[in-house]
């Protein structure tokens with residue numbers, strides 16, 4: 001009996017070590033193309049994190065989710081791996097945003113898979129300072145727009161798997177309520193601020209700025225990897241001075257050197273504002289999610305803008 005106990009203890013220890021290693025390697029999310037249990041009622045492929053978050057919350061225990069964008073990678077213009085293309089092909093439903101990731105658009109088109117295009121559900125705004133005809137993809141930074149998407153996902157899952165329609169409906173309603181709470185805390189938290197201009201690394205915060213009465217000045221435009229032009233840098237510097245801005249925002253998944261150089265030149269503080277394009281692991285939060293990332297963003301904004 002003692003031997004069995006020891007052997008079991010060793011197995012448990014080995015399991016814990018493996019789990020710890022996987023967590024350290026950032027592999028806790030199911031890699032693209034795999035399902036977590038193999039006996040889920042629905043298999044869902046999600047093109048990037050906020051859509052994956054909605055699938056998790058609405059699907060609960062009944063869905064297996066393939067994350068097409070690897071965790072910790074900025075998902076703009078994601079190139080799908082062969083296993084991610086298979087995950088698209090094998091999914092009951094794909095959640096994506098047309099026009100955001102050409103290789104996902106292509107995979108959806110060529111496989112003919114059932115898909116929910118967020119761009120067809122939420123109203124997208126024109127790109128800030130943008131090229132005519134370009135739409136701003138970052139709708140999820142307005143919680144009310146993400147709620148519109150969540151409702152549609154609830155209805156779609158219910159149609160695909162009617163046995164669990166009540167649960168999908170209840171889960172979607174709970175998520176919509178959480179997003180309404182988040183929206184209310186932003187509206188209250190940003191109602192009385194000394195400053196209203198946010199200088200950001202890329203133009204990710206147009207929807208957030210529009211909803212809560214802020215003005216966004218992005219250095220790199222819509223593409224997080226683009227080099228800001230000297231003209232853009234001069235313009236941003238002039239706006240920083242005229243608006244009394246104290247802070248310029250960087251993001252975790254993009255090289256901060258350009259923004260840091262700008263900040264040091266313009267005598268601004270650097271802080272991190274998360275565009276929530278991917279789930280960034282944090283030591284401060286036990287179970288990070290879209291909601292906790294947005295709560296942290298609100299805290300950072302309130303500090304930078306001197307809100308009461």
Ligand SMILES: [Zn+2]
Nearest residue numbers: 204222224275
């Ligand atoms: Zn972006």
